Amino acid sequence: MPLSHVSKLYSVQDAKIAALTADPATGSPTYGALIDVPGIQTMEISGDIETKTLRGDNVKLATNSSLTNIQVKIDHAKVSLDVLMAILGGTVTDSGTTPAQKSVWDLTSTTATLPPFKLEGVTPPNGVDVVGGDLHWTLHKLTLSAFPDLGFAQEDFRVVSFTADADPLLSNGKWISATINETAAAIA
Template structure:
């Protein structure tokens, strides 16, 4: 018996981004061998916009045509990740020193370039209508569309966040993928 095609969506337990390394027309998209965790993920919200055009003539509506104009997503996460910033902006995280003076540093530079990446979020087991299952949502090709919210807050935690714009893969035309798993599967 096939899985039902309807489910609840409760909570998010993991979210990762993976650098897109190639997306040739007529070929296959390839991604980096390892993903970068978005630590303390709290929310992954996806929305889109649709343009609708109408054709009028003879004082009546003759036709209408609509198309997807864009897909966006935003993420909130509890912990700052230098590795995630490097994956989104480029650059590397540099580790130096020795205990008790170790350092980890990442810099945004004049040559930093926004990169394309895949973002994938997943519900916890039981976060879907399938008792031991989960739901994965993937945006296959996206890029930052707004500078991440970083910094500090007086007497409170600062919740980092970022926004992305998605485009379809040149290789397959895919924008978003949603997978319901009968048994929960970790994001690779």
């Protein structure tokens, strides 16, 4: 008997991104190494639908709708230079020796490439109706739609966030996938 197609969604336990390195019109997409989105707090998915109405003879004759956008907003507790490089571009350079090590993310006019990336988030085990199971949301091809919220907050923690728009993959047309697992699985 297949799993139920209906479930609660409780919390988000992990999220990872990976650079989209190839999306051939025939074949399969390829991705770079997974990068942890540290301290994931929220993963909000929304979309836009454009509706056209045909009228004539003083009545509504037909309505057609088209999906025009899928967007995701991520809030996470810690800044990651590797995530910034994956979603904005730029370079990360490590230098020095203890006690004077440095890691520097630089974004320049030539390295601000806004590369496409995949995002996958997952509930904790038992975050769905299936005991011991989980749910993964995967957005297969994203590009930032606004500069990330970065910086500091006076006498408080600063939450980092970003918003990205989805495009369908050229190779298979996928925009978004939801996978309910009977047994919880790590993002792979």
